[in-house]
Amino acid sequence: MPSPAEFAPLRAPLSHPGWQLWPGLLLAAAFVALAGLGLGSLLSAAEELNPSSVLGSRYLRGVVAFTLWQAGLSVLLSLALALAVARALARHPHFPGRTLLLRLMELSLVLPTIVAVSGIISVYGRQGWFTGLLEHVAPGHSWNLYGLNGIVLAHVFFNAPLAGRIMLQALESLPEPRLRMASQLGLRGWWLWRAVEWPALKPVLPGLSALVFTLCFTSFAIIMTLGGGPSSTTLEVAIYQALRFEFDFAQAALLAIIQLLICGSLWLVVFRSRLDSTLLPNRRFAFSAPLKTWPGLALANALLLGIFALFLLAPLAAIVVRGLPALWPVHSLPPVYQQLLPATGRSLLIALPAGAGAVILALLTLAASQKAQGPLTRTLPSVTGYLPLVVPPLVLGTGLFILLRPSLGNSAQGWVLVSVINGLMAVPFVLQVLRGPLNNQDKSTLQQADQLGILGWYRWRWLYWPRLRRPVALALAYGVALSLGDFGVIALFGSPGEPTLPMLLYQQLGSYQVANAAGTGLWLLLCLLAIFTTLTRVSRPAPRPRGQPQMLAGAEPDHA
Amino acid sequence: MLDVRQLQFRYSGPTPAWEFNLSVTAGECLAIRGASGSGKSTLLGLIAGFLQPQRGEILWQGHPIHTLKPWQRPVTSVFQEHNLFEHLDVFTNIGLGLHPGLQLSDLQKQAIDQALTRTGLSGFGRRRPGELSGGQRQRVALIRAILRRQPLLLLDEPMTGLDPDTRTELHRMLLEEKAHGVAMLLASHDPEDSKILADRHWNL
Incomplete structure (x- = not known):
């Protein structure tokens, strides 16, 4: 019988544990170092300036206040819309077009902001479809896309679908027994919310709010295109202007530090409470049980989802309809x-x-x-x-x-x-x-x-x-x-x-x-x-030989 | 010859500690009996190196192996289920037992095909485990274990839940291995398995 040494298997390439640890560790360290370098240069540039003089400036105080205000408003509206949409989607797991709507909601993550903004302008701008319709219905209205309206609208357009998908995922991952029990007891309304929906949503809400807040707080392209004036400027845009037009590096640095402090402390709170934040919706199989409803709820949900789909589709349709003539070779x-x-x-x-x-x-x-x-x-x-x-x-x-x-x-x-x-x-x-x-x-x-x-x-x-x-x-x-x-x-x-x-x-x-x-x-x-x-x-995966059924295909998430 | 001496293990939390003492010689099958939770799987996990003992030693031919990594130990485990990589086909599953990077010689490829044919699985090489019945999966797992030619087989309820024909087939394959001098540790609820395979019994 051979001794144990002879059982030592062939050494696999890169099998030393160090290969798994060090490259990632070094890259992560380099990343942290790069961030540190950037922040360090900011700090040293900001030293040339007295913070109180900047904070004393009415313009800059206005910028900070507006940044917070628009971000807060955007978060509230996005989450409210997302909640309504997610509940409606969770309640109706099968209806024609549901998958399409979910795909549409995922699109917002990769849709370039500037493209969406151009679509939004085509719909809600001065010559937009929506504005034209509004003119018809309510002549003499005072709708103006540029400013807070446009900023919040665009933020909701981007973040409500994202938040909605994540909330839906939370609702769909409800433990089966709890849902069965709610179904049997005939819970609805407040008690369904209290007993079933709120406990499912509670863990994802802080991370989700922080994510949406960060995205709105630091959004740049939307403010640049839809801001429409110094009264609705955010920190991010003010930094850009200080750097590119005023060449005032000290002020840019100070603004960047303010932004960092606000974003950083927000995430610190999220981390402190050890909340797991999900950034991307996952697809998984959901269990659903029939739940007791109010009369007319299905109709209200259909209306809500219809309007929501229209809200998401209209800017995209505008891009296609208006863009095609520009690209089509006549x-x-x-x-x-x-x-x-x-x-x-x-x-x-x-x-x-x-x-x-x-x-x-x-x-x-x-x-x-x-x-x-x-x-x-x-x-x-x-x-x-x-x-x-x-x-x-x-x-x-x-x-x-x-x-x-x-x-x-x-x-x-x-x-x-x-x-x-x-x-x-x-x-x-x-x-x-x-x-x-x-x-x-x-x-x-x-x-x-x-x-x-x-x-x-x-x-x-x-x-x-x-x-x-x-x-x-x-x-x-x-x-x-x-x-x-x-x-x-x-x-x-x-x-x-x-x-x-x-x-x-x-x-x-x-x-x-x-x-x-x-x-x-x-x-x-x-x-x-x-x-x-x-x-x-x-x-x-490559097609299987001999036309055998692919059993695993169904188990893999079917991503876009 | 396998020697397990004063091998102690306890799971974290308020659980009792186990101590194991046993030995198995080449070509011998030792059946481990005991109710579920009595530590059968724990013992096999310790010998395979999936669990770390708190004290004691495991010797193979007099050499300590409890300090070795799982892939350095002269053992192959076969469990009741989940013996195969679900995302890889049958041929690849067996082949990875012969070379961990699937760099197989023509001889080894032939050996796999022959073993599949011999156990009635001819033509199943490109199927995934999910497309096979439980008995077929278990035969594949056993083929891999046998082709690895390790001198110690750790069998953790390998026959549980299988139909009588498959069990007979697996018994035949295992007895053949025993005749070749492979030592076996068998954890099984089933008295028939122990009667056919085991030379000795050990109660936990």
């Missing part, structure tokens, strides 16, 4: 393509590396967090998931802008920086897609793999990759899409002469080239569509 290729194609190239040059980088960073930090032992090394990888939310992109960008200002010679360097920051900003969302499939390997699978010596590279190849190829593709699509639609960091570093697609769209909106703007918006949407379909196609 006699020859329209001249818009001369600007569109180079801008597409630039956008992809930034977005593809950003998306890929975000996926790699997310995978490596997740791997490291599985392996990490010490209390510090354990938290470091998960920090990367939240740091981009606490430190908004423009704040990080501002810090690095100030730091690198003298040496930032050509635009290529600026683009690298934009790509890096965009990639980092996508990490929280990418992490959310990958975390589940990566961490949910069951115990028996892991034990088998251990016994068979499937370690290192082999473990990735045979255990993780088969399950992760679709989530990875989806995460990559999210990462690329977020970066492709970015109009924030690029505004800071990019040059107007060489615009990316969102920048081009912004320029066209600003110079009232409505038709071209719609064309660019539609083009950007088509690019996103192409990215999502390509990546989901490529990641689909």
